[in-house]
Amino acid sequence: MPVKTTTDHYGIVDKVVLMGATGSACVVHTHGATITSWISLGKERIFLSKQAIFNDVKAIRGGIPVVFPQFGPGKLPQHGFARVTRWEFLGHKDSVDGVQARFLLTENEKTVASPWPYKFRLVLTVFLGETDLKLSLNVENTDTREFDFTSLLHAYFRTNDINGTRLQGLAGIKYVDKVLGTRDEVNPEEPLVITGSTDRVYVDAPDSLALSFENESESLQLTKTGFNDFVVWNPWIELAKGMSDFGDTEYQEMLCVEAGSVDSPVVLPAGQHWEGVYTMSVQKN
Numbered sequence: 001m002p003v004k005t006t007t008d009h010y011g012i013v014d015k016v017v018l019m020g021a022t023g024s025a026c027v028v029h030t031h032g033a034t035i036t037s038w039i040s041l042g043k044e045r046i047f048l049s050k051q052a053i054f055n056d057v058k059a060i061r062g063g064i065p066v067v068f069p070q071f072g073p074g075k076l077p078q079h080g081f082a083r084v085t086r087w088e089f090l091g092h093k094d095s096v097d098g099v100q101a102r103f104l105l106t107e108n109e110k111t112v113a114s115p116w117p118y119k120f121r122l123v124l125t126v127f128l129g130e131t132d133l134k135l136s137l138n139v140e141n142t143d144t145r146e147f148d149f150t151s152l153l154h155a156y157f158r159t160n161d162i163n164g165t166r167l168q169g170l171a172g173i174k175y176v177d178k179v180l181g182t183r184d185e186v187n188p189e190e191p192l193v194i195t196g197s198t199d200r201v202y203v204d205a206p207d208s209l210a211l212s213f214e215n216e217s218e219s220l221q222l223t224k225t226g227f228n229d230f231v232v233w234n235p236w237i238e239l240a241k242g243m244s245d246f247g248d249t250e251y252q253e254m255l256c257v258e259a260g261s262v263d264s265p266v267v268l269p270a271g272q273h274w275e276g277v278y279t280m281s282v283q284k285n
């Protein structure tokens with residue numbers, strides 16, 4: 001039985017657990033279609049705050065929430081409505097390589113009355129293999145008007161020690177520094193090591209990065225297609241203290257490496273589709 005579901009008191013699916021043949025597993029909450037756990041080769045790869053709130057209202061702190069149709073602050077609440085709306089579980093499919101589950105979000109009364117009033121069909125396909133997790137976000141414009149959006153898969157990766165965590169693949173790439181409020185910064189050196197509050201949008205970033213951990217025998221290969229940018233975020237000490245759903249020292253245990261199209265919006269004409277894919281694979285060093 002490669003997929004197990006739980007339901008809320010209305011009988012609606014609120015959690016889906018995908019189980020691979022060799023012990024890999026992935027948990028998806030239908031609130032936001034948020035992945036809250038990915039276990040591969042016996043190890044948890046995703047960070048979820050111990051103080052995360054599961055009240056079907058707030059965004060879940062940690063995991064991999066879906067940001068759509070707006071990244072950051074703007075006309076809509078921060079990071080848009082997809083991460084705080086219940087998605088529908090469409091079912092699953094097994095193959096020799098793994099198990100796949102699909103989740104659907106379409107417009108509702110609230111979104112059509114919002115500053116982003118369009119009709120849309122958003123499908124998140126979660127594929128779990130033995131050593132990889134592949135997330136495909138498909139956006140369909142089912143409206144009669146063109147719309148634009150920014151979107152991202154806000155992945156929080158787990159680390160035992162942020163000081164020994166290294167991100168490779170971004171040297172020479174221009175980034176927007178949201179901490180300094182500057183554009184066109186470049187980090188010349190590889191790898192990137194986090195030493196303070198970090199909030200960067202690497203614009204038109206390369207599709208493949210490597211995330212490695214000191215004294216560990218496995219690293220993560222992070223690959224995007226369709227998405228233009230990578231966002232790297234760690235709140236560090238002061239911001240962490242100000243977040244009610246995040247422990248004061250949890251910044252030491254996580255790094256967000258988010259695949260998205262956020263610096264320039266995606267423009268989608270009526271009737272058209274767009275897809276962004278984010279694949280994470282465990283590799284032996």
Ligand SMILES: O=P(O)(O)OC[C@H]1O[C@H](O)[C@H](O)[C@@H](O)[C@@H]1O
Pocket residue numbers: 059078079178199200231232233256258
């Ligand atoms: O606190 P949240 O709304 O979940 O946002 C958490 C973070 O998400 C992204 O990484 C943004 O670049 C940050 O500016 C933001 O602080």
